[in-house]
Amino acid sequence: MNPTDDPKSPPRGEQTGSADGGREAAQMSVGNAAIWAMVSQYLSFAIMFATSVIVSRYFLGPDEVGLFSIALAAALLLAVLQDFGLTRYIAGLEKVTQEELDRCSSVAFIFSMIIAGLIALAAYPMARLYDLPALAPLLFIIAGSYFFIPFAVVPLALMGRAMRFDGHCAVAVGGALVHGGLAIFLAWKGYSAFSLAWATLGAAATKAVIAQILQPARPFPLRLSGIKPIMGFGGKTSALYVTGALGTRTPDMIVGKILGLFATGLFSRATSLAEQFRMLIAGAIGGVFYPAFARIRDRGDPLGPAYLRVCAGYSVLVLPGMAALGLLAHPIVMLLYGEEWIGTAPLLSLVTIQAGLMICLPMVTELPILTGHINKLIRYNIVETFLSIALLVAGSYFAGVTGAAASRVVFALVFFALYMRFISSVVGFSVRAWLAVMAKSMAVTLATVSPIILTFLFWVPPEEMGISHMAVCTFAGAVLWCAAIYAVRHPALYDLIDSAQPILNRTLPFRVNLQRLRRPLAGENN
Template identity: 40%
Template sequence: MSIRRAAIWSVSAQYTAFAIQFAASVIISRFFLQPAEVGLFSIALAAAMMLAIFQDMGVTRFISGQPQMQPEALGDYLTLTIGIAWSVAAILIFGAPWFAGFYDQPGLVNLLHLIGASYLLIPFATVSSALLVRDMDFRGLFWVNAGSALIGNVTAVILAAQGYSATALAWGVVVTALGKAVTAQAMRPVAPRWKPRRDKIAPLLRFGSASFLISASAAVGQRSQDLIVGRLLGITATGLFSRASALAGQLSTLVTGAINSVFYPAFARKRDAGEPLAEPYLHLLACNTALNWASMAGLAICAEPLVRILYGNNWAGVAPLLFWTAIGEMLFIAMPLQMDIPILLGRIRTLVWINLLETVAAVTILAMASMISLEAAAISRVFYGLVWWAIYAAFLTRLLSLPVRRMALIYAQSAISALAAGLPMILILHSQGAANVGLIDLLAGTAAGGVTWIAMLFACRHPATHEIRLALHSGLTLVSRLRRRGSSV
């Protein structure tokens, strides 16, 4: 499968999964659950994700990125993954009472038991999904991710409507894991080898030991947010904070996550062929910032009316938090594949130390801000984003010999285009006031912003316009083919 064809399937999966998750979150938040209930689930999920660093051990990156694949070792990899994941499940299940006592929230026990049960299922999708990524079979991966997202979120909505409170979200996690395991195994069946061979899993363990340190520090930096806010500011504040973070993060993943997932195996192939990575990385950087910055600028600008329309007045406190988290997301996408590129180039040890440094910064900045207020915690995401960008920009610029002037020009072009994209919405808010802006106004502002964004991309000769031209050419070619088929009939 070509890179662009793979990207189409990957983007389709991201958009479909996002649409399902977004619709479910809106329905559940607006009609069934309060911020405190969502906050309780967010704390339980964050605790599980902190422990989940033990579950993968770099299996996905190892399988999809290794130059020589050993099919006979796949069963060994799966057995190792099962052993680790089931250990995580045991810790979550048996440690639930202590964790609930630490937060003084008895309701966490049942949530952790359910989320822990999902880790009994997760490993059966891990190796199979990694094989799909390696083969760039993103069509198969579409059915794995989108299908499981559908059944999991539908389950959560149904149970929330029946009054299951935060437990509905936990059951959604279990059903999602089940759906992903069944579908992935159907696509690429892998059977565990009950007596794994030491010589087969040794390379994975060596890779995984360094990958584990990276995953551990990344998990602490990313997953500790809800734990810190929950401990210092309470479960209602956690619900508001997690909703803002999730909305900004999901949109960011929707816009650029699919592109990055395709480029990882593509960069691995270029590395194996001895090709330089600087030019394709600059192109990826340009596409990421062009798309992400415009989207996040729009999200920040229309945060107040968007939250009111989607979630209702009970969630009004999300709006000011969403403004700052959206701006923070712009910084976190400014150096894409910051983990994957160093791993592909054999700089994993250096990456470990760099990752630990930025993780310390993440926890320290958020903890200090959370002692002030909830909005200060959201603002801290921008300060942390600046630190994050400075660290990885310096590292990757040296690693790939990136031209600093070219990077600065791309950033400037993307920033100008993002401002152009947000201008129509700014004018609408200024003329009508945020309290009077409705859904039609938001849709009109978004459509007009898309037009001004594309116009500015071409006006400033942004590198991403190359992809727009290719997309238009492909669309016109498809229309022409369909017309010829219609005329022949």
């Protein structure tokens, strides 16, 4: 699934003469970067997932989670400017000088302070709009977390540029540990939704400290001269972020306004669980792809073949996982959250369809930016945002929280209709080739979930399914996934073999040579 196999990176510690102090020279290969990204994602996921289960099952109800979800959604809507395109700006520079680094750090600090101020100013109006007095103090606490953001943005961008995802791992896992510990402790002490807000603040401070230790990049003294190129790039990307955020970060706010806190808690838990599961399966390596595609672009190689490989890898991993999660929604919700949250199950079955479909056309934002099509992308994004909000409002108003979840499935289909031709022209891939890849991924998906379907038909219904039944279905599905991906000669097979081999070499006490699987496929088109 790696889009490039030619990292050409100097050895760790070699000096490049740039302001990165030689750190940029310590670049990982794409494969190693992907491994560290997966370690980071899996550890962070395990911590955050365990936190959400403990807090929801033992301490907070849907109303309390719904209250925090509205506050966080409102804050994130304003926080789209926090990065101001700096991550992609730094990744696209030929060389990072100390002066450029100081300018980026200063811009990060200024915009983080603006965001904190905007969130604080919006606190009381939001509380009045929703008639929820507790929203105001929640937003004040969340606003405080943005004082720490500028101390992490630029260090993480520099580490990402150098593909030093071991540093990203330390920052993410450290933040997740502090967030989880604070959230559980404060919820236990009776802080209700405020436990999640204080945990957000603590995690932001922790990430800032770790990022500065690993890659110092402080904003002081402020350097504002020569920031015009940064502002120009950031202005365009921020316009894109704002329109995108209106579509992706307003659902909880819309559901909360139309349907109330309880429905918001159920909807938020369903969407967050689907997103967490998607990130667990394939989100880990997403951050690796942007710098990897930048290398392909800089070499002058076509992006289309690499993009189809990414589509193949994502779809064959995420589609089976999301299909299984959707089918097992009822027993999973009962197992994790209990009877109080069972209304989440039908919503989860619907939003997993959206998550699975949309991953089949990945990087619709990143690649147009990388190839210089940002103006056209903004226009597409505005249309996408309008349609997303309109569908969500209509679904919530006419069919309640189930309609809100169902609107996400309709939106996924609209997403394909809107972006397919645009992305195929930007990247340069054949839609027919993409459809061939998706057909094989769907075949693998059907094979993977067949044990679950057969269990429902001939063994136990979803309402009576226990952890032992799910374990059997999971094991059988994993075996059939491996068999199917090999049987259909899925395009991701070679990349998955190459990615799994170093992991097995490092974790198993004995040698397993997956490369043997290549031999029967010799001469076939992968």
